[in-house]
Amino acid sequence: MKIYSLNFSLFGIIYFPNNVFINYLFTCLCILLLINAINFTDGINGLTSLISLSIFAYLLVKSYYLFDYLFIFLLFLFIFTILNLSKNIFLGDSGNYIISSIISVILVKENYYSPQKYFTEEIFLLLLIPGLDMFRLFFVRLLNKKNPMLGDKNHLHHILLKKYELKNTLVIYLMLINFPIYTYYFFQNYLILLTCLVIITYVFLIKNKYTK
Numbered sequence: 001m002k003i004y005s006l007n008f009s010l011f012g013i014i015y016f017p018n019n020v021f022i023n024y025l026f027t028c029l030c031i032l033l034l035i036n037a038i039n040f041t042d043g044i045n046g047l048t049s050l051i052s053l054s055i056f057a058y059l060l061v062k063s064y065y066l067f068d069y070l071f072i073f074l075l076f077l078f079i080f081t082i083l084n085l086s087k088n089i090f091l092g093d094s095g096n097y098i099i100s101s102i103i104s105v106i107l108v109k110e111n112y113y114s115p116q117k118y119f120t121e122e123i124f125l126l127l128l129i130p131g132l133d134m135f136r137l138f139f140v141r142l143l144n145k146k147n148p149m150l151g152d153k154n155h156l157h158h159i160l161l162k163k164y165e166l167k168n169t170l171v172i173y174l175m176l177i178n179f180p181i182y183t184y185y186f187f188q189n190y191l192i193l194l195t196c197l198v199i200i201t202y203v204f205l206i207k208n209k210y211t212k
Contacts, residue, residue, distance in 0.1 A: 005115040037130040038100040049081040
């Protein structure tokens with residue numbers, strides 16, 4: 001499977017049947033970025049698994065037939081989330097890679113077989129917060145002459161956790177992911193407004209980190 005088309009709500013479907021860059025390099029880049037973005041959210045109990053459940057929930061809303069294939073996996077992920085929140089078990093890199101790889105494969109497969117089902121802007125909005133945080137951390141670490149792949153306590157969830165307790169941090173983070181994408185699901189004309197709202201909210205939440 002590979003990405004050979006991009007479906008934009010404004011421009012329609014653009015096909016790249018023989019474009020090596022899009023078909024292979026862009027596909028690999030998208031998968032790697034998604035895997036790293038989700039991996040960057042693993043810093044507090046329950047966050048990565050709840051984000052993943054949110055993404056899977058939206059995928060099921062769009063492609064309900066996936067439930068037949070994902071039922072057992074989602075059941076284990078739900079049980080894991082409960083145990084993770086109670087500090088009885090932890091995800092680790094391997095768990096992150098498994099979950100994010102499954103999400104990546106589903107998105108590429110859906111794009112390959114049903115390019116009209118998902119808009120490019122839709123996927124962008126769904127993954128906007130993890131993506132924003134990943135790119136911010138990457139460039140901040142480079143500016144500070146640090147290895148961009150080494151962990152720190154500068155993630156959005158760490159910043160939120162300093163101000164709020166774990167429960168409120170999880171609620172805020174999940175709202176930033178779920179509210180825009182479900183609003184977009186019903187009101188696609190609000191894409192630009194929703195994107196700006198998410199970015200402004202993100203900047204507002206992290207600004208105190210850089211104004212101290």
